[in-house]
Amino acid sequence: MERERRADESSNRPRVLLVDLNNHARYPTLAVGQMAAVLRAGEVRVRLVSPLAVGVRGAVRDRRARPWGLLDERLRWWTAKTAVPGVQGLRKRLATRRGPSSAEAIERSVRQLRAALLDPPDVVLLSVYFLYADVVRALLVLCVEAGIPVLAGGPGFTDPEAVGEWLAMEGMSGVFAGECEPVLVHLVELAAKGEDLSGVPGCMTPGRSAFQVARPLGDLDQLPYPDYDGFPWELYPTRVVTMLTGRGCGWGVCTFCSDVLTSNGRTFRTRSLEHVLGELAHQSERHGVRLFHFSDLKLNSNVELWRGLLQHFQATVPGAQWTCSVHLGGQGDQGLSFEDLKQAREAGLVRITTGVESGSQELLNRMAKGVRVSELSRFVSDARRADISVRVTMFTGYPGEGSSDLDASTRFLAQHSEDLDRVHLSRFSIQVGAPITHRIQGTPEAYPDLAVQAGASRGESLPHTDARMDRWRYRRAIGRLLGEVHRINRRPLRATARALEGAM
Numbered sequence: 001m002e003r004e005r006r007a008d009e010s011s012n013r014p015r016v017l018l019v020d021l022n023n024h025a026r027y028p029t030l031a032v033g034q035m036a037a038v039l040r041a042g043e044v045r046v047r048l049v050s051p052l053a054v055g056v057r058g059a060v061r062d063r064r065a066r067p068w069g070l071l072d073e074r075l076r077w078w079t080a081k082t083a084v085p086g087v088q089g090l091r092k093r094l095a096t097r098r099g100p101s102s103a104e105a106i107e108r109s110v111r112q113l114r115a116a117l118l119d120p121p122d123v124v125l126l127s128v129y130f131l132y133a134d135v136v137r138a139l140l141v142l143c144v145e146a147g148i149p150v151l152a153g154g155p156g157f158t159d160p161e162a163v164g165e166w167l168a169m170e171g172m173s174g175v176f177a178g179e180c181e182p183v184l185v186h187l188v189e190l191a192a193k194g195e196d197l198s199g200v201p202g203c204m205t206p207g208r209s210a211f212q213v214a215r216p217l218g219d220l221d222q223l224p225y226p227d228y229d230g231f232p233w234e235l236y237p238t239r240v241v242t243m244l245t246g247r248g249c250g251w252g253v254c255t256f257c258s259d260v261l262t263s264n265g266r267t268f269r270t271r272s273l274e275h276v277l278g279e280l281a282h283q284s285e286r287h288g289v290r291l292f293h294f295s296d297l298k299l300n301s302n303v304e305l306w307r308g309l310l311q312h313f314q315a316t317v318p319g320a321q322w323t324c325s326v327h328l329g330g331q332g333d334q335g336l337s338f339e340d341l342k343q344a345r346e347a348g349l350v351r352i353t354t355g356v357e358s359g360s361q362e363l364l365n366r367m368a369k370g371v372r373v374s375e376l377s378r379f380v381s382d383a384r385r386a387d388i389s390v391r392v393t394m395f396t397g398y399p400g401e402g403s404s405d406l407d408a409s410t411r412f413l414a415q416h417s418e419d420l421d422r423v424h425l426s427r428f429s430i431q432v433g434a435p436i437t438h439r440i441q442g443t444p445e446a447y448p449d450l451a452v453q454a455g456a457s458r459g460e461s462l463p464h465t466d467a468r469m470d471r472w473r474y475r476r477a478i479g480r481l482l483g484e485v486h487r488i489n490r491r492p493l494r495a496t497a498r499a500l501e502g503a504m
């Protein structure tokens, strides 16, 4: 050990501090684990800091609704989109008191980084979503003082304006857009030597380079398995590893969706079944894990791989339980018949989620979801019959939505109340780069209810108000939908799925 330590200390390989700002409260962040693995394979010395370790709360998904939650939700729905002057500003001020960008979270993150910089790395890498901008500004101050280059990257850096805003932050050495794995080691080697980074594909530097996005990685089997050493495992309530079998979505045309544009989403590519099974076995052995969360946008994009997983999962990790997202729609076999779902349950699938989005067929058609409400009905009933806990996502506020569409969603939920364990209801957001966003920006007169707020900072979505929220009939319909969602979400999650509560 001592000999290894001395060899390590004498190494002239770069030392990198990875900051996991995309802090998840239930499991290690896959993108950060993937970067750690690539860097360590390139003999770069990696340390990891996770704000979760110093009490910054990470994201938890879809907990059981609290008794007073309905009132809270109604208020949130109205205040989020109303055009009534002053309400938005008040909401923003309240939001800064909690969450990952609250003053307390920033203070804790700064203290953590200050301590980590006592043993200074050569480069700091930040894996971020845009909502962490305030935290990043605070961390940059420390890195500037210490003279350490900082690189940021994340799935959202595909918007030139947002990249421009981040490059303008004092102390930001570079912003990376796209899939960094092929060039990551080279990038940190250059950064550690203080050399120009603007020639690295996908890397933009202040004042030097035009907007560019690194090309999607072709062969995903080239990547090492993500490395989750150094994450605060003791703070996760259950030991879960998140997996990704492919990047992108085999459907990829929903008009509201920007996931298919982010660094994980552009073009659909898949790993081989052998590579995925190999990782399942590896992570299980390395971290003593039998719980897995698949973060694929649509795990049934490649039906052959999906069926291969169902066939081999239990032989690979006996007793494993897992959760995933699927999408119904498109042509041909989706791998989601009742027989498939029964086999999936036997393979350990205890929770499944799918995007229902709306109970209105007309809206689904406009969204290009490629699915009929009747198919969604059949699926949720079948999944429940197969003893799989079902979660669906829906949202309100799509352009053209009226109170009758909202009522169709309410009816869908009422009809499937016994089939569903959780409903994640969100509000339409104008996602940068999504097809509907281009239409809204190109012909705003065709969307008179939606007003994009001028001067707001660019993020993954464009802040907007929605005049429908100030109409009584529409708001009443929202209230009925929220009531149905609340009734379902008040119930405890079924026992077989509880180990993965909060993971999706």
Ligand code: SF4
Residues within 6 Å of the ligand: 249, 250, 251, 252, 253, 254, 257, 258, 259, 260, 297, 298, 327, 355
């Ligand atoms: S199925 Fe899901 S991930 Fe794929 S395009 Fe539609 S919303 Fe996006």
